[in-house]
Amino acid sequence: MTTYTVRGGRNGSRVHVTWTDGTLSGDPPTVDLMQVEAELALLHPQDRLSWAQMVDPEQLLPADPLSEPTATWRLIQSVFDTVQSGEGDLPTEAVDVLAGR
Numbered sequence: 001m002t003t004y005t006v007r008g009g010r011n012g013s014r015v016h017v018t019w020t021d022g023t024l025s026g027d028p029p030t031v032d033l034m035q036v037e038a039e040l041a042l043l044h045p046q047d048r049l050s051w052a053q054m055v056d057p058e059q060l061l062p063a064d065p066l067s068e069p070t071a072t073w074r075l076i077q078s079v080f081d082t083v084q085s086g087e088g089d090l091p092t093e094a095v096d097v098l099a100g101r
Contacts, residue, residue: 002069004088008080015020017076018088022067033041034079070074070094 003020017026065071
């Protein structure tokens with residue numbers, strides 16, 4: 001089992017999301033928004049104003065972004081206003097960002 005939790009802020013509130021093998025849990029409105037964002041990211045991947053371009057301009061999102069830990073991390077970054085900490089099996093990209101690299 002692979003799992004990680006990211007804590008941060010969204011709309012002035014403290015929030016957290018946990019990803020476990022493709023399943024999200026945590027702050028209900030944030031989880032709902034992430035699920036919507038994942039769907040939007042796939043609607044028009046070639047449109048430079050699409051969510052896919054904003055979240056992943058190099059077009060590296062898989063068909064189901066929430067199934068993959070790094071793609072989910074990228075969606076978390078787009079949904080959270082601030083990312084403060086993370087724990088667990090964080091993707092390398094997340095570890096680098098949280099370490100300030």
